[in-house]
Amino acid sequence: MLFKKDLNRKMPISSIGIVGAGIVGLSTAMHIQRELPRVPVTIYADKFDRATTSFGAGGLFRPNVDYCKGVDPETVTRWSKDAFEFFSSLATSPKASDTGHMITPGYVFSNTPIENPLYKGLVFSFRDLTSAELQKLGVDYKYGYQVTTVVTYVPKYLPWLMAKFQEQGGLVVNRTVNSLEEFVGVHSVVVNCSGFRSRDLVGDKTVYPVRGHLVRVKAPWIKYWVYTEDSAYFIPGFDEVSLGGIRQKDNYSLDINPKDSEGIKERCYKLWPSLKNAPVIGEWVDLRPHRDPVRIEYETMKFDKGPLKVVHNYGHGANGITLSWGTSRDAATLVSKAIMEPQARL
Numbered sequence: 001m002l003f004k005k006d007l008n009r010k011m012p013i014s015s016i017g018i019v020g021a022g023i024v025g026l027s028t029a030m031h032i033q034r035e036l037p038r039v040p041v042t043i044y045a046d047k048f049d050r051a052t053t054s055f056g057a058g059g060l061f062r063p064n065v066d067y068c069k070g071v072d073p074e075t076v077t078r079w080s081k082d083a084f085e086f087f088s089s090l091a092t093s094p095k096a097s098d099t100g101h102m103i104t105p106g107y108v109f110s111n112t113p114i115e116n117p118l119y120k121g122l123v124f125s126f127r128d129l130t131s132a133e134l135q136k137l138g139v140d141y142k143y144g145y146q147v148t149t150v151v152t153y154v155p156k157y158l159p160w161l162m163a164k165f166q167e168q169g170g171l172v173v174n175r176t177v178n179s180l181e182e183f184v185g186v187h188s189v190v191v192n193c194s195g196f197r198s199r200d201l202v203g204d205k206t207v208y209p210v211r212g213h214l215v216r217v218k219a220p221w222i223k224y225w226v227y228t229e230d231s232a233y234f235i236p237g238f239d240e241v242s243l244g245g246i247r248q249k250d251n252y253s254l255d256i257n258p259k260d261s262e263g264i265k266e267r268c269y270k271l272w273p274s275l276k277n278a279p280v281i282g283e284w285v286d287l288r289p290h291r292d293p294v295r296i297e298y299e300t301m302k303f304d305k306g307p308l309k310v311v312h313n314y315g316h317g318a319n320g321i322t323l324s325w326g327t328s329r330d331a332a333t334l335v336s337k338a339i340m341e342p343q344a345r346l
């Protein structure tokens with residue numbers, strides 16, 4: 001039997017390449033470094049930190065089986081549990097101010113009953129709200145629950161992941177990858193964490209954009225988040241509160257549309273009047289990389305230059321922050337499997 005330790009010793013010429021330095025690429029890199037500590041890992045990306053989709057996300061940990069079409073509920077639960085354990089361990093540790101993990105209470109409101117939410121068994125606390133409590137909060141919804149979960153402040157978490165990766169010997173190359181064929185004969189295994197751009201990089205046209213838009217306001221009196229079923233929500237970060245949102249399928253525009261801004265503000269002010277006087281300090285638009293199902297898969301790709309072992313980890317849609325830690329662990333397991341297999345001759 002070949003143990004990981006032996007694997008690392010016996011395969012000194014192995015190396016792994018990762019395309020992507022968003023939350024998925026960096027989380028995958030961390031798991032690979034844990035599983036295969038002696039195998040060199042290089043991240044290739046042309047966007048880092050604030051230029052990634054990950055950077056601007058609200059960061060709310062909100063697991064939901066319905067958001068992961070095509071993945072069996074047990075797997076979504078396992079990914080979510082894995083992520084919550086990790087994020088909550090950071091949030092309750094002295095590292096929290098560096099990693100950006102905040103234990104944050106909040107409310108979900110809805111006009112349809114919320115059956116068995118995945119939140120229930122996972123987070124710090126969960127309970128249904130009574131109609132009297134909904135009334136006291138002044139909201140016009142029939143159902144609601146109060147949840148204490150973790151918010152990941154991604155502008156802190158991404159640099160922390162990157163620093164960890166580099167401290168552990170990881171290399172970073174700033175360049176655009178035009179084809180994975182560039183890695184044939186260079187890396188033993190390549191992990192594709194290119195998010196939305198997998199459409200072009202591996203020609204996967206089942207990845208589609210769901211355009212999002214957040215309005216950032218200065219509202220230090222807001223210490224909780226609120227999520228509703230009809231596209232009005234807000235999530236506090238370290239220094240600002242993000243108001244959302246929109247979900248525009250197949251819209252590729254990265255421009256700020258003033259009509260969307262007004263709609264978001266109007267819905268949020270109606271939901272939560274205390275936001276009304278909060279000064280707007282910024283706005284952000286990006287594309288959620290949707291795919292049904294999210295792709296966590298190992299394949300040998302064939303190119304003119306030869307075969308290449310590729311593990312895919314992309315298409316996290318509206319759940320990239322929530323699912324990143326769990327899907328990346330599975331991707332790293334596939335990398336360990338791939339690296340042990342002899343290279344196919346095609």
Ligand SMILES: Cc1cc2nc3c(=O)[nH]c(=O)nc-3n(C[C@H](O)[C@H](O)[C@H](O)COP(=O)(O)OP(=O)(O)OC[C@H]3O[C@@H](n4cnc5c(N)ncnc54)[C@H](O)[C@@H]3O)c2cc1C
Pocket residue numbers: 019020021022023024025044045046047048052053054055056057058059060061062175176177178193194195196197198201211212213214245285286287288289314315316317318319320321322323
């Ligand atoms: C408005 C909005 C709000 C959101 N809120 C939440 C939330 O509250 N909770 C939650 O869980 N999720 C949320 N999300 C979803 C989350 O942001 C995404 O699912 C996640 O960021 C996807 O991460 P990623 O690493 O796959 O992609 P990205 O962050 O886009 O990273 C992709 C990386 O791949 C690199 N890359 C791609 N192609 C190439 C190439 N050809 N050559 C070189 N480099 C390449 C890029 O340079 C980049 O480094 C939100 C998204 C939006 C838009």
